[in-house]
Amino acid sequence: xxxxxxALAVMGAxxxxxxxxxxxxxxxxxxxxxxxxxxxIGTNKHVxxxxxxxxSNFNNYLVENTPTKGYKDFNTVDDLMGQLEKK
Numbered sequence: 394x395x396x397x398x399x400a401l402a403v404m405g406a407x408x409x410x411x412x413x414x415x416x417x418x419x420x421x422x423x424x425x426x427x428x429x430x431x432x433x434i435g436t437n438k439h440v441x442x443x444x445x446x447x448x449s450n451f452n453n454y455l456v457e458n459t460p461t462k463g464y465k466d467f468n469t470v471d472d473l474m475g476q477l478e479k480k
Contacts, residue, residue, distance in 0.1 A: 402428055
C-alpha cells in the first residue's frame with residue numbers, strides 16, 4: 394500500500410510544481426501522512442508553468458520532426474501493398 398501512496402505523491406508533486414524526489418521519499422518514509430502537507434502547501438506556479446512549457450515544446454518538436462509518409466492513390470489493398478514493398 395505504501396507504493397500506492399508514493400505513486401500518488403509523485404503525481405501530486407508533479408502536478409503542483411513541487412520536487413518529485415523529495416515528496417516521494419517523504420511519502421515512502423512517513424506513509425500517507427506526507428500527503429497532507431503536500432496538499433496544504435499549494436502549487437508553485439513558476440515551476441508548474443516551466444514544466445508545462447517544457448512538455449509543450451517537446452510536443453511541438455515531435456510534431457514538427459515526425460516524418461509523414463504519403464501514399465499514392467490506390468483502389469485496392471493489392472495496390473497499397475505494392476506501394477509498401479521495397480523496391
